Amino acid sequence: MLDQLAQNTEWFTEHGVKVAAVTMGKPYEAKMFCAQRNPDIVCLSNPDQSAYKTYHIGRMGVKELLDPALALAGARIALAGKYKAGLRPDMDMQQLGATFIIDTRGVLRFVHYNRSQYDHPEVAKLKAVVEGLVRVTSEA
């Protein structure tokens, strides 16, 4: 998901919206991870996963975890050398992701809980929500 957002960060910035990412890494790992993709992304560190729990982000079951496609995806990541940290033995492989759009009043304008490691919202959907927010703000 971050790669798709990183490719579109300029669009979001032009529309007055920040892009922020919560990772399970330590601060320096989060910093490196986001800097490699787009330095304009606000990167956050949450190794104890308290934010994931507070946002009620689910976890994969054992059945999904043993999916051969997940092992293949992990191998592809390792071969590409994209993020070695992704293969750390203490990584929580069962943790799923999620994406939210939050306005300046702290109201959730978009919610997407990933149903699997392959699931994420389409950037076009995120852009449509942002365009709606911008329209409301400019009319106010």
Add this chain to the structure above:
Amino acid sequence: MPKHTKLKTGEAAPDLHVVNAEGQTINLSSIWADKPVVLTFLRHFG
């Protein structure tokens, strides 16, 4: 997969302490205080 009470559109986004990339503890709400935010939770360590 265990059942969770998912957050819904229109609800208040929970606020809590998180650590930024500089290692400083901040309120998550400070991220959206001045501009809306696309906030994504990643599966990676980073």
